[in-house]
Amino acid sequence: DIQMTQSPSSLSAPVGDRVTITCRASQTISVYLNWYQQKPGKAPELLIFGASSLHGGVPSRFSGSGSGTDFTLTISSLQPEDFATYYCQQTYSSPYTFGRGTRLEIK
Amino acid sequence: QVHLQESGPGLVKPSETLSLSCTVSGGSISNSSHYWGWIRQPPGKGLEWIGNIHYSGTAYYNPSLSSRVTISVDTSKNQFSLKVRSVTAADTAVYYCGRDSMNKWLGRQTDFWGQGTLVTVSS
Numbered sequence: 359d360i361q362m363t364q365s366p367s368s369l370s371a372p373v374g375d376r377v378t379i380t381c382r383a384s385q386t387i388s389v390y391l392n393w394y395q396q397k398p399g400k401a402p403e404l405l406i407f408g409a410s411s412l413h414g415g416v417p418s419r420f421s422g423s424g425s426g427t428d429f430t431l432t433i434s435s436l437q438p439e440d441f442a443t444y445y446c447q448q449t450y451s452s453p454y455t456f457g458r459g460t461r462l463e464i465k
Numbered sequence: 466q467v468h469l470q471e472s473g474p475g476l477v478k479p480s481e482t483l484s485l486s487c488t489v490s491g492g493s494i495s496n497s498s499h500y501w502g503w504i505r506q507p508p509g510k511g512l513e514w515i516g517n518i519h520y521s522g523t524a525y526y527n528p529s530l531s532s533r534v535t536i537s538v539d540t541s542k543n544q545f546s547l548k549v550r551s552v553t554a555a556d557t558a559v560y561y562c563g564r565d566s567m568n569k570w571l572g573r574q575t576d577f578w579g580q581g582t583l584v585t586v587s588s
Contacts, residue, residue: 359528390572394512401561401578402512408571445512449572453527456512 360384360448364457370465375436379460381429381446390450393422393431396459397442405444406431438464467492469562469579477556477586483549487562487579494543495520500565501545502575503536505558508583513558517565518545552586559583 361384371377381391389409394402404413406422409429419434433440441464446457473485487501494501502517516526518536526534530549538545549556560582563575 388572389570392572392574394575401581402575403578404574404576407574407576408568411571413574413576447512447514449574452525453529454514454573456514458511 359453360387360451360455362446362448362455362457364444364446364460366460367458368461368463370463371436372465373436373438375465377433377436377462379431379444379446379462381424381431381457383427383429383448383450386426387448387450389425390448391422391424391429392447392449393420394445394447395440395442396445402445436462467564467577469564469577471560471562471579471582473582473584475583475585477552477584478588479553479586480551483547483552483556483584483586485547485560485562485582485584486544487546489543489545489564492564494538494545495540497521498567500525500567500573501538502563502565503547504561504563504575506561506581507555507558515547515560554586557584557586 363382391409393406396402410422421432443459443461445459468490470488477483500517503515518524533550535548562579564577565573566576567573
């Protein structure tokens with residue numbers, strides 16, 4: 359299985375800050391990398407697919423980059439509704455594994 | 466707008482079979498562009514991909530679960546289902562169903578999710 363390593367596991371930042379979360383794959387996955395946001399008690403929601411394509415309705419302050427093994431999710435200016443847990447997922451090969459998540463908290 | 470809704474028992478006894486259904490509305494499960502899948506999340510933990518299925522019946526499973534899992538589709542009801550046999554406490558989780566969309570260049574992604582249903586394995 360392809361292992362997905364996210365860092366940091368948790369992060370504290372104030373509203374308005376620029377935040378970056380990284381995800382590293384244990385082998386090359388091209389751009390087959392998705393990012394999801396999950397709020398407590400809710401289902402995950404797709405943010406980014408194909409490493410850098412914004413899912414419909416997702417605010418433009420979210421962006422993704424990377425290819426091969428190293429990927430980043432950037433939030434350009436944190437808003438109160440962005441405090442949540444973020445997961446990366448590879449869909450290069452089955453099983454489609456997730457990172458362990460990054461919990462983003464208000465500072 | 467596609468909507469998915471999980472249904473099934475919230476409590477299952479150890480060694481028995483967990484059975485869940487997902488009803489799709491606002492779109493046809495027979496759309497050849499999509500797969501329909503299951504993902505689970507143990508309480509307080511991360512996400513685990515279980516598997517998915519195409520309306521044609523082609524299914525893919527996580528090898529760690531494949532010996533105990535079956536995903537099936539019922540196009541007449543616009544539903545797909547999950548069965549997990551011989552459950553233990555380790556199968557206690559919130560189970561989500563979702564729609565997987567495919568892009569030849571950008572891979573697949575779960576773009577619509579059900580709200581999730583908690584299944585507890587306990588005697």
